[in-house]
Amino acid sequence: MGSESEYVIEMLHITKEFPGIKANDDITLQLKKGEIHALLGENGAGKSTLMSVLFGLYQPEEGIIKKDGKEVKIDSPNDATALHIGMVHQHFKLIEVFSVLDNIILGAEDTKWGFLSEKAARKKVTELSEKYGLYVDLDAKVEDISVGMQQRTEILKMLYRDNEILIFDEPTAVLTPQEIEELMAIMKNLAKEGKSILFISHKLNEIMEVSDRVTVLRKGKYVATVNTKDTNKQELSNMMVGRPVQLEVKKDEAKPTDVVLSVRNVSVMSHIHKSEAVKDVSFDVRKGEIVCIAGIDGNGQTEFIHALTGLDQVSGGTITIDGHDITKASVKEKGKYMAHIPEDRHKHGLVLDFSLENNMVLQRFQEKEFQHHGFIKFDAIRKYSQELIDKFDVRSGQGPVTITRSMSGGNQQKAIIARELDRNRDLIVAVQPTRGLDVGAIEFVHAQLVKQRDEGKAVLLVSLELDEVLSLSDRILVMYEGRIVGEFDSKKVTAQELGLYMAGAKKDKKEA
Amino acid sequence: MKENLKSFFKKDGVKSVLASLISILVGLIVGAIAVFLVGIFKDTIGVKGAWEGVRIIFAGILSTGRNVVGSLTWGYNAVNLGDMLFRATPLIMAGLSVSVAFKTGLFNIGAPGQYLMGTMTSLAIALSIPSDKVPTWIIWIIAFLAAMVAGALWGAIPGFVKAVFNINEVIACIMTNWIAANLVTWFFDGSVFCNQVEAGKTGYIYKTSYNGVATVKLGLDKVFKGSQVNGGIIIAIVIAVLVYIMMNKTTLGYQLKACGANRHAAKYAGIKDKRNIILSMGIAGALASAGGALYFLSGNTEFFWSTYQSLPATGFNGIPVALLALNNPIGVIFSGIFMAMLSTVGMQLTNLTAYNEYITDVIIGVIVYLSAFALFIRTWISTRKKEAVAKPSEDKEKEIQEEKTNERGNE
């Protein structure tokens, strides 16, 4: 062969493994020159890993990468840059106190006897900016500009270094609708000028609007590559989600009664952008039902739960439990009515340096049962934690005295679940409760949650796993870009339908 | 047997103790090397003098001076041992102060300032309440308690600015150190407390024995004849035990440690992290100031009041005491005594050789330097985990996958 390939980048049979798991399993991706190629998949599909391999952050176990038909080795981001491959990460790599211009030239500065010589750089950047429609204020400090402009700065960084292949990792996750439109236009412009673009996304609308071809990944495996104009959102969603779930949770019909949790028009400000992460969310959860907030990670679920449980503040709206207004209540206050299995077990759920038994009483150590005039009743704590360990089958090296840091992730999670479920609260908030657990443990946790529900508790579940969402919950609320865009009966909706809503392709209009 | 030994050494606690012992050993060796090098280069000392210096560094506590022919003699030295216990008292208190703060996740580098506030308060009260109207032991207690209150307030200042404004407590402590130094100088400048009775001593405050106030000896002066020891060491040990009980047996200790180990989890559990930070620094301040009080209420120490130029070394030495003891209050008793031993050894060096006591400060400096690494391992691991978990998307995927594997590996 030896002749020029029509593909500017080829990733052939890439396999990337982490201990025990194949993040990328024999994936082939080919990028044509001047095309916008989307990479679609759910959480955990392997998209970011694949792009990290291309950018030199990871090295694949198997497979090769070719540029312009020639095999290349990309061992570090420097190699990637040398091959004119650039990446705009989801979390920008910018120096906030520097100006836009300084950020663009950093690492590639022109100098005159060591002194920064900006004239040439300024000219080049201004030309690039005008050519591609990337409006930026060169002298503004990055910390003062909008997220959209920050992203354009990242793009200019790539163009300044004559990058030809541009990778965008979930670029619209941080933008306002207006900025998204601008970005779409910019990408089309770049492609027109001969740049080749790879962009990772889970948002079907944008993929349909701007890409030429789409490659779909699912659970680390390659599914298909299609021409965008030959497909539609339904098809893409099907490919993304795959066939309906094998996992079945045995449960009876739910018999919901009184409302326990009432959320009305709740909004929560984002900590990263100057906008709302949660917008005007309203719903109820009743005794005896499991309600699940489904959605792709990063659509406001985390912020909502933090505000609900008191780790963060509600910026608008009200939250009521059992008739009590707890919108502005402290964590301790809220803890009287709800148990919280947190998303991040290391950050919030456990004090890793503490023993297992000390973690079991994290919220309860001041109760009469466990202390006497300020002195800890060690026997009581020991007995209690042993009970929980037995009841919930929490495995550890030395039982209650084990330092939690040394326990496996799954057992750490079981410990948290044991603690929270035993608190016997009317509302259980469980965020990704089966993350990192094996099949047996997952079954156990599901059974426990169903049991709680059957005993009349209200369960608010947040999950990223569609299997779990469909099989465990009674009612499903889909969250997209901070809003609830759909409400479903779990028995009546399909994974594909959910996928469309989760990817923003469909939205239910709210009744006025 | 081999298996048991292996697993014994793998234990976290054992590894940490070993690390401490190693830093002590390395510190002593570095000191010995310095002594040796100096001895070689300075003719008046020579190799013989250097060898003597080294021997005193390692065993100085047992030295009993020189005999008629000029060689060093060894044996039980009551004065040395008694002085060692005397010097250990404020060191133990400073060590407790720093260790309590460390356990709560704070670096109390403000111990010198708190120590000074304790000194000032206890001296002022001990010397002003007329001892003909009030029994001296009551004066002593009032002075001691007042010192602790002063220290608690002084320690709470950096605690407050850290909790509420998130100002780095190290910087705040450094500021309060120097504010305290100047405040104390200002307070004593031209006051009635300056020694106007003894010739040439106006730079010092009266000994508290001038007003009849002195720490009870509890018979210790009979055991260690000729030394300065008094009941203060017993008081310090008792306080250390109380601190141990508080940190490990009470709900307060539980909260403080939770905040220090994982402020996020503490918040999640409804623990008031801001309040605990202020409380912890307050307790640390009270402990450091109590150290100053115990030292100066002893009745035979004089305070050089013009302290605006330098901070008391005892305060800073609380840091190695705490680090060597791995922040364990009972361990602090031992590392405090060890540091006092070094200090006594220093005096031996000055008295018996051409060397001087500063070499022991060098040893202490090396020990602290080495401790910086030991601590880093633990903090590094927990920050790596925290970062890995706090990062979204791509890293989360990786972490999820890693956890899935861990699961399978362990079950």
Added chain:
Amino acid sequence: MSFLIQQTLLFMVPLMIVALAGVFAERSGVINLALEGIMIFGAFTGVLFVRTVQEIGLFESAYLNGNWGALQLFEILAMLVAGIMGSVFSLLLAFAAVSLKADQTIGGTALNMLAPALVLFLVRIMVNQNTLMMFKGDSAGWFMLKKTTFGFDKDADLGFFGNTFLNKVYLATYICLLIYIILSIILYFTKFGLRLRSCGENPQASASLGINVYKMRYSGVIISGFLAGMGGFVYALTSSNCSANGDVAGFGFLALAVMIFGNWKPLNIAGGALLFGLFKCIAACYSTLDINGDGIFWLKEVGISSNVYRLLPYVITLLVLTFTSKKSRAPKAEGIPYDKGTR
């Protein structure tokens, strides 16, 4: 008035240069609490150099002949030695903080404890007292610039500027000012400075652009050590008659306060150093300060104790920190050990 200005300059300039030392380290991402210790070490090595050179009679003839040029050269050499030794000493911090990723505040504290101990240990052995002084004469005699240096008569009146800036001053002060300006320019206008600052803000971003963060941080700490060491010697030269006693009376910590007060920016730091230097000067000589030459010692009349002037800088810094905690712009990544592994 001339006296006030001169004295303030004497305090202010070493304060500025040591604060800048702090800036270079922290801007590269390493917290440097050891400014005090490095100053002590620099003062010691500088004074030792002067003493040794005097002992071997090197500049003896220059002194006797009034050859001021050679003597000023001598002074500059001493500053250089102090700076280099300061860099060497700071390598301990660099190694621990950058290569071993150790706790930077403890490491800095360790150096602060090591320096006076080492210095006093050696000084005592060398001269059997606690202070190391010049072998011959004093700093005023050897190094101070006077009217006669410039060829004027001893009683000539050089006008306000001449009397203030040319009489009874040290070249070291002016050299430090010059170095301050040069290094500030380097920090903000050169490629090196840009890259250094990026490592203290977002080392991951810098690394992704091909910058060697480890090398940058080492550079920052070494420069920091040089400035602090040199500053320590200048302090000893001008404020304590070219003697080293293992103590700089908290000057290093005051410099830290100036750095924070100045929000890590050279211009603001100069202003802060002026203010704090003024306070220190007033504290030292307020009762004899005749500000406008009318014979009235105004400050003495006001009666505020010198102790208040001395503690004001620290109180002010604490207050400033509290009220500008939101705007305080410490280098974002300082104190966090950089690890290539974390992305």
